[in-house]
Amino acid sequence: MSVLVYTENWDGLFKKQSFELVSYASAVAGMMNTKVTALSIGKVDAEELGKLGNWGAEKIINAVSDELTVFDSQAYTGIIADIARAEGSKVIIFSNNISGKALAPRLSVRLKAGIGAGVSKLPLSIEPFTVYKRTYSGNAFAHLVINSDVKILTLAQNSFDLTEKPTGAVPETINVSIDSSPVRTVVTDRVQQTGKILLTDAEIVVSGGRGMKSPDNWGPLVELASLLNAATACSRPVSDEGWRPHEEHTGQTGKMIAPNLYIAVGISGATQHLAGVSSSKYIVAINNDKDAPIFEAAQYGIVGDALKILPKLVDAVKGLKK
Amino acid sequence: MKILVCISNVPDTTTKIKFADGNTSIDTAGIQWVINPWDELSLTRALELKDDQANGVKSVTVAHVGPASSEPTIRKALAIGADDAIRINASASDAYYTAFQLAEVIRKEGFDMIICGIESSDFNGSAVGGMVAEFLGIPSVSSVSGIRFEGGSPLLTREIDGGRETVKVTAPFVAIVQKGIAKEPRIASMRGIMTARTKPVKVYEPVAADSLTTVAGFEKPAPRAACRYIDPENPAQLIDLLQNEAKVI
Numbered sequence: 408m409s410v411l412v413y414t415e416n417w418d419g420l421f422k423k424q425s426f427e428l429v430s431y432a433s434a435v436a437g438m439m440n441t442k443v444t445a446l447s448i449g450k451v452d453a454e455e456l457g458k459l460g461n462w463g464a465e466k467i468i469n470a471v472s473d474e475l476t477v478f479d480s481q482a483y484t485g486i487i488a489d490i491a492r493a494e495g496s497k498v499i500i501f502s503n504n505i506s507g508k509a510l511a512p513r514l515s516v517r518l519k520a521g522i523g524a525g526v527s528k529l530p531l532s533i534e535p536f537t538v539y540k541r542t543y544s545g546n547a548f549a550h551l552v553i554n555s556d557v558k559i560l561t562l563a564q565n566s567f568d569l570t571e572k573p574t575g576a577v578p579e580t581i582n583v584s585i586d587s588s589p590v591r592t593v594v595t596d597r598v599q600q601t602g603k604i605l606l607t608d609a610e611i612v613v614s615g616g617r618g619m620k621s622p623d624n625w626g627p628l629v630e631l632a633s634l635l636n637a638a639t640a641c642s643r644p645v646s647d648e649g650w651r652p653h654e655e656h657t658g659q660t661g662k663m664i665a666p667n668l669y670i671a672v673g674i675s676g677a678t679q680h681l682a683g684v685s686s687s688k689y690i691v692a693i694n695n696d697k698d699a700p701i702f703e704a705a706q707y708g709i710v711g712d713a714l715k716i717l718p719k720l721v722d723a724v725k726g727l728k729k
Numbered sequence: 730m731k732i733l734v735c736i737s738n739v740p741d742t743t744t745k746i747k748f749a750d751g752n753t754s755i756d757t758a759g760i761q762w763v764i765n766p767w768d769e770l771s772l773t774r775a776l777e778l779k780d781d782q783a784n785g786v787k788s789v790t791v792a793h794v795g796p797a798s799s800e801p802t803i804r805k806a807l808a809i810g811a812d813d814a815i816r817i818n819a820s821a822s823d824a825y826y827t828a829f830q831l832a833e834v835i836r837k838e839g840f841d842m843i844i845c846g847i848e849s850s851d852f853n854g855s856a857v858g859g860m861v862a863e864f865l866g867i868p869s870v871s872s873v874s875g876i877r878f879e880g881g882s883p884l885l886t887r888e889i890d891g892g893r894e895t896v897k898v899t900a901p902f903v904a905i906v907q908k909g910i911a912k913e914p915r916i917a918s919m920r921g922i923m924t925a926r927t928k929p930v931k932v933y934e935p936v937a938a939d940s941l942t943t944v945a946g947f948e949k950p951a952p953r954a955a956c957r958y959i960d961p962e963n964p965a966q967l968i969d970l971l972q973n974e975a976k977v978i
């Protein structure tokens with residue numbers, strides 16, 4: 408028996424979310440009196456793998472194969488299923504991110520394991536196995552009972568604190584064959600931005616809405632974001648108008664994010680917008696309409712003209728840095 | 730090429746969610762039911778692909794697992810332009826069960842491209858699409874933000890962390906779609922609404938399948954603390970509070 412955690416790597420490196428995931432897996436394993444095995448697919452060097460041991464992974468497996476050059480959900484599922492069976496894993500944990508959402512459902516069918524998707528807390532109980540999961544796009548939470556022998560959880564990003572627990576585990580690399588699920592995905596082209604903080608990774612996000620009035624007014628917002636080491640985001644009308652790139656659109660039909668701090672500037676706070684940001688730990692609203700619904704979701708608010716307030720915030724943050 | 734769009738029937742996104750029976754079920758009184766927003770966009774894109782005859786899309790079918798009370802949502806999909814519909818007469822209480830039913834029908838009817846949304850706005854499971862693919866043993870491509878045809882075969886664009894890839898897969902396959910798939914949902918025309926009434930809706934009875942999960946109860950999110958207002962003449966105070974009170978910067 409064990410808890411298996413799938414620790415994705417990005418070109419051989421982990422992110423903070425990988426360690427959060429291991430911390431979470433370790434806490435779940437604690438509730439079940441068992442241990443954590445971490446699995447990473449694709450070549451990662453030993454030093455990087457060893458970091459997973461700082462957060463409670465007692466076994467660290469790196470599965471590699473020459474045949475795996477693209478992300479193919481069927482082939483990856485095959486590898487994870489084989490290792491889950493070999494480890495006798497009763498709970499398998501993914502991040503609720505792009506790859507987690509692609510893999511968890513396939514693995515669920517392969518292992519006949521029920522899924523708790525987008526959990527943001529430890530299980531409420533182990534017997535019966537009950538998890539706390541987001542439903543109705545954040546307007547409610549369900550107590551979901553997973554009745555199958557094996558359970559799969561996907562953890563919402565930034566929802567569990569890092570907890571140090573060094574194990575000194577020595578990583579092992581294994582060569583896997585993917586004959587049973589040949590790669591059927593062919594990638595013909597790829598574009599990737601580099602050097603920018605990804606919206607889904609950011610701990611602070613500064614976001615602008617239609618209240619910013621014009622794409623020409625984004626200068627101080629972007630400057631504030633860069634001073635705070637934050638990512639920039641926007642409401643849907645802003646990306647629809649082409650004021651900002653589509654990758655920045657947050658909300659029910661855009662990106663779902665849960666940073667520590669979300670600063671909403673000139674955003675009214677429509678339910679569809681809040682659906683994507685309401686899991687943020689703190690929300691700051693800057694809006695000239697004191698009745699805007701965003702203030703109901705916010706812990707800190709400023710009623711006033713964003714275009715006048717932003718430059719003052721920039722100055723205040725610059726003051727801090729001195 | 731035959732396209733299938735899987736549609737889920739969900740409360741309108743502005744609905745105030747209330748619960749009944751000691752918080753174990755949703756109170757359906759007064760709820761406006763709609764096609765799940767992602768599925769409406771999938772349908773729109775499927776119809777756009779069919780409009781261009783060079784793509785060789787023969788038909789666009791919608792499939793739904795749900796009771797007879799979901800018929801209005803299915804009719805709406807037909808009014809928007811789907812050629813025909815399939816309803817599996819069962820309550821979609823669990824993703825595994827739902828996907829099993831869909832896979833069974835897809836096996837019987839045969840489709841080349843199956844489109845599912847990244848998530849339903851009620852259950853937020855992000856599960857049914859991938860499960861359908863795995864039951865059928867066919868490829869799935871997720872986080873798809875674009876579908877087009879080149880030389881008669883589909884090319885998919887998928888989001889990756891910080892970028893995107895163009896991907897080719899062999900049909901049949903499942904595309905699990907998200908933002909970007911279509912701009913605005915297509916709206917039913919008057920003529921569409923008239924013809925929807927006469928379009929075929931095939932009803933299948935469910936096959937025996939397991940459910941792996943049950944909902945024991947619901948709760949509302951904990952109310953947030955009231956907003957603390959900062960003097961607009963002195964925004965620097967906000968920075969101070971974020972640093973020393975909230976400790977987030």
Ligand SMILES: Cc1cc2nc3c(=O)[nH]c(=O)nc-3n(C[C@H](O)[C@H](O)[C@H](O)COP(=O)(O)OP(=O)(O)OC[C@H]3O[C@@H](n4cnc5c(N)ncnc54)[C@H](O)[C@@H]3O)c2cc1C
Nearest residue numbers: 616617618642643658659660673674675679680695696713
């Ligand atoms: C199915 C569906 C899905 C949707 N999905 C999303 C989604 O994912 N994300 C999303 O964002 N929206 C989504 N929407 C749209 C959503 O309903 C709102 O229309 C949208 O969020 C409003 O964007 P906004 O707040 O930028 O603009 P507005 O609602 O126009 O608000 C602008 C705000 O700026 C304030 N303001 C104006 N001038 C100033 C100033 N000088 N200084 C300070 N404040 C000022 C105003 O008081 C107002 O509150 C969706 C809608 C539907 C129907």
Ligand SMILES: Nc1ncnc2c1ncn2[C@@H]1O[C@H](COP(=O)(O)O)[C@@H](O)[C@H]1O
Nearest residue numbers: 735794821845846848849854855856857
């Ligand atoms: N009852 C249903 N009938 C048909 N398709 C469904 C149903 N429920 C979910 N789906 C499809 O699966 C997608 C993801 O739903 P979910 O796994 O519930 O988040 C939806 O966007 C639909 O395409």
